[in-house]
Amino acid sequence: MKTLNWADLDQDQRVAALARPEETGAAAGAARDIVDAIRAQGEPALRAYAARLDGHAPEQFRVPEAAFDAALEAMDPADQEAIKAAADAVRRFHVKQGYSAYEVETWSGVKASRRATPVDVAALYVPAGSAPLVSSLIMLAIPAQLAGVPRIAVVAPPNGSDGVNAALLAAAKLIGIDEVYAVGGAQAIAALAFGVADIPRADKIFGPGNAYVAAAKAYVTALPGGPAVDLPAGPSEVMVAADTSADAGFVASDLLSQAEHDANAQVVLLADAEATARAVMAEVETQLDTLPRADIARAALENSLCLVCPDEGDMAEAANLYAAEHLIIQTANPETLADKVRHAGSIFVGRWAPEAAGDYAAGPNHTLPTGGSARAYGGVTVEAFQKTTTILRASKAGARNLAPTVERLAALEGLDAHRIAMAKRRETASEETATGQRGPRAAARRRKTAETDIALSINLDRDGPNRIDTGVGYFDHMLDQIARHAGISLSIDVEGDLEIDAHHTIEDVCLTFGEALAEALGDKRGIARFGFELPMDETRAGVWIDLSGRPYAKFEGEILGDRVGEFPVEMTAHAFRSIAESLKAAVHVKVEGDNAHHMIEGCFKAFGRALRQAVRVEGDRLPSTKEHLA
Structure with a gap:
């Protein structure tokens, strides 16, 4: 892990230091080819890619109901309880969310209202490759259910001919999801974008994935009539702010819990002193020896960085510049630093709040913006599964009250048809009022x-x-x-x-x-x-x-x-x-x-x-x- 002193860097050097590793573009090109082929050829292309990339192209991609029952029956009861407890915490946090309907009388006789309705079909992409992400299924399905989405379709990469991971199917059964399709990668995103084989066309696609999935999501949403997607996605990342009061073992475990996700994951340490950084890195090396995914974690650490920031203000500046997916604060006064950070997907305050808790069962959503997009995006919420519609109602008197302003502004913009549309209503309303039809x-x-x-x-x-x-x-x-x-x-x-x-x-x-x-x-x-x-x-x-x-x-x-x-x-x-x-x-x-x-x-x-x-x-x-x- 490279170490730099924040005070020694000018602004351009700070931006460069915190830049994410550049994408090669190979994933984007391959994803585009897959999407274009499935768009043009439909089911035959989907089956060809599924057979080649997933090692599984069943007659029906939808997982049969019996597979859910068998998976749940085989699951350890303790694991079932853990899933239910995590789902309950996520539900209790997200139940406060959601757009509300309201009505305002903006002018006398003119009522403007808003209503919130769910998307018709929400697709949830749940990674199930090297690590079946049961937690991602919980984090995506619960907000969709709370939003009232009538159809929730889950796609998950199969484990070859064995099909979708049994733990994922058992979890789906426990939280009330019965529509899961055994397909992954860019081919799954293409199928959802166009509605291919027995897979439905989605209005909006959610969920994390590898570089090919992220590239496919970005491509299909830009196509005419393409589905919406949740948020910009990329490799996982964490930033940990630590001072001399931090437990070096805790900090090291937080860095490694992100590094073990993916070789492309990025971890950044903000340390108040070089001594703090050395203590943390020593713990990292010690803990690496015991990790089953140590090779992945080591590869991720090669792309990672330590910045020495003696001043809390410097830590806040670095955190805001980086806009991390996850920010963990282990300092003597974590609340004061948290208050200074404006840009982060999720913040974990204090030594007893590891990012791992947020990944699984604390309640807040773990599907978060990466690559610095936390400057403009937040994580997945109930609102992400909803859209709002505004409704305008006006009485005769309301049209008369509103008309002068509308007519004036339309004339100011030179849009005479707009002015006439309002003026005709004003004139008719005024004539009717003059003849005794008083409003x-x-x-x-x-x-x-x-x-x-x-x-x-x-x-x-x-x-x-x-x-x-x-x-x-x-x-x-x-x-x-x-x-x-x-x-x-x-x-x-x-x-x-x-x-x-x-x-x-x-x-x-x-x-x-x-x-x-x-x-x-x-x-x-x-x-x-x-x-x-x-x-x-x-x-x-x-x-x-x-x-x-x-x-x-x-x-x-x-x-x-x-x-x-x-x-x-x-x-x-x-x-x-x-x-x-x-x-x-x-x-x-x-x-x-x-x-x-x-x-x-x-x-x-x-x-x-x-x-x-x-x-x-x-x-x-x-x-x-x-x-x-x-």
Whole structure:
């Protein structure tokens, strides 16, 4: 293992040191030939390659049910329990995953939703050559099942005429997988890409494999109509960060557990000092002598590297530059280093968390990005077996509300057909509304300032639901009281600068609320116009409203105290002034009492009640002798 000092290297040398061994390209060319032949000739080509490369081309590639039963019956009960325990841990970790469905009213009358559905056919490639990877079957099948994939097809290289490894079949039976095909290599990927012989065409192919499998996956997914694949795959790799506090034997075993996978595997040691590196390498040599796969591990170590990084910051920089499939941290403060690492497929923190635990039974998935692709990819998840569909629904009023923005943007881009498609709906909706087919009185407003970003929607003809989040808890409660007592639907989302105080948030929300009210009222045709409310308790609060279009605000009464929760008491009067200003209405508020909480709440409740009266539709005429309300 080559040793370099991180501090002695410039940036280009660091990148070069951490570069993966270059591919020769032989695998890519051979995989392409196999895929092209099976694509052109179908089953005869598949059988020819299966016979030559797998040593097995049965009449039916699908493994018969009796083989699963026989394999399970022959398996040691202790092995069965280990498989079930590992599957349970993987299931408990992955059950929290998965895309969720949701719906958002983006404009009044416009609902955008998302739903999640599984792929129809997921193919799982499970290596079963020099080491049958039962663990890979568990890691791939459990998330697919949780995602609700209706058809899960497993392909596994057979052991010549003996067929698929019995342990793999027993494990499949235990976790509820009954569709396994005895075929491997690039020929299996080609069969899944095109649906050849009795092997189904897959929508997405998952799983690790050798260089030929990886190359075939990369090729078929680039073909027109080709299947999707899980993530970029290459030789296995691990990076271990260790300082003087690390157990050299533990570190050495972690390096070797990856090196024994494949002669092309890469292991990297980040050591805080040359003495740490020497201690680890001495342990590596000692442990190598006892490994059955020592020759494979030695070959992998020839491509591996030790970097001396005395500083934790240097270790983090090297880890992020390498973006390892697996990163193991055995330092005195492993959590602090873990927090600094942004790019890694999976991180194992502390001396008691070896990568081997993650490979088999800890819970997180072991199918991870390699070759530095952890900078952009994560490991296999339930979401990987799902896709999302967005759905848009709009009412007549929604189309009318949305149209001006769509038309403006379409014109800006010079796409007139887009503009016309929206304009026609706006015009038709407006004509129908003018002839008496009135839609809901609703509006949506967005207000963005240096201090706040507010999205608010209101519907005067719908009693709830209300969803209010301004970041000021008591203010949320007060706005909810307005909506409840006014019998309207109100949605408010705010990102505000609350680090100093709540003043900007409260003022801007009230201004936006008034603007949305005014927009929802439209020409105010048929409304009652006036509203009055005087609830009685130990507090007396009265509100008078005139929606004529003449802005005026008057607030009478002294509310003692500094704040209620996060709400500054002084903002009560200011809130109603802001609403009156932007609504262009006359609002009179009068309050008496001793308890600030009750006095403020009384004002907001009374305003809601008065608003309910004022916006009530009583006919179709404008309630003014001048035939307008301005």
